[in-house]
Amino acid sequence: MEFLQPSSLWEALEAKAAHPEAVPISGGTDLMVEINFDRGRPKTVLDLSRVPELGEWAPENGHVRVGAGVTYNRIVAELGADLPGLAMASRTVGSPQIRNRGTVGGNLGTSSPAGDGLPPLYASDAEVELSSTDGTRRVPVSEFVTGPKRNVLRPDELISAFRMSRATGPQQYAKVGTRNAMVIAVCSFGLALHPEWGSIGACIGSAGPTPIRATEAERFIEGVLAEGGLWETREPLNDAVLGRFGEIVATAARPIDDVRGTAAYRTYAVGVLARRSLGWAWDEYRRGGP
């Protein structure tokens, strides 16, 4: 096994160009399991943990650009106000030890539909920044992930960052699992209210081959809010509307039966998560939250 350890982003991109077979490692929470169990033995490993640029984040025109190597723990500690949905999701990842190492860049690279970092990115139309020695391109996250553990990253590219709008309204993330920590989601749901655009972002996790935007449910609730003038009046949403939202979200799920749960359970549960998340987020909006 060859071990490459660049100390700048440019060096990392040169290394990736010269060794397109190299598998990147940052926190190691996915790749080390593969290596420890000898499920895969990469010919070349590219250690990104010493690339300072990947560990930085900064505001950018109403957006936040977050380096692919920023850990979940740092997202919780530093980005709770700007990216509350992602911070909530980050809090549900693994354990303190895992959150100290794992990164959203890793969630993107692994492209598992169960990645907790992904639904919040979808709900706020995040873009993924892919870099190579030829330059940088930005791809909407929903086009970046193409299937279970598949994405459009080219062999000469690295995920350098993601970029998403700063929250201007309440956000939620909810997850079903067998305990409150150290679980891969049975199913999950990310929600973002965007009052300045009168829109809602809603994304299902771990109940389909990729995270799935619940677009029909988004249009439904946007219509209810617009027709009733509710963004302005901040009046409550009745239970029928919340319930209907959950039902429409559930119709967008495309789950399978697996060791963590059945398709039927996931479909049902994701509807419940959606109904509750919308209730929590709308209550926060009514209280005059962000």
Next chain:
Amino acid sequence: MRLSCIVNGEEREAENVWEGESLLYVLRERLGLPGSKNACLQGECGSCSVYMDGVLVTSCLVLAGQAEGREILTVEGLAGEDGLHPVQEAFLEAGGVQCGFCTPGFVVATHDLLQRNPRPSDAEIREALAGNLCRCTGYAKILDAVRLASRKMGSA
């Protein structure tokens, strides 16, 4: 490859390290530090918890080369010249140890918690230790040990 890092305050070197091995393997098999335990190899159980540059990590998920030049603190490095660390004393006194296999990981994770939060609530203790599994004591006495350690360190 050759690996150099600072372990428990001492510069250490390991020769002939395979590029694919974990920091845990290096600690146990090459540096003679078997305190960090080898159990799940997937970051689930926490029994290999150590500090790397002051950050609590599961050493089974750190690729050896990632530790190059870093400062590692293992359970062996917690006790001072005048005896056990208060966290270690508390685990003994409270009976937070049964078979003992998970204990090093719990001790290191508790040490990390109390450094960040000297007076944690029960909910905070549970959250901080969520990544450490014990299959015999049932956790009640482990929680007692953490509360006792917090009191000991507070009065020290």
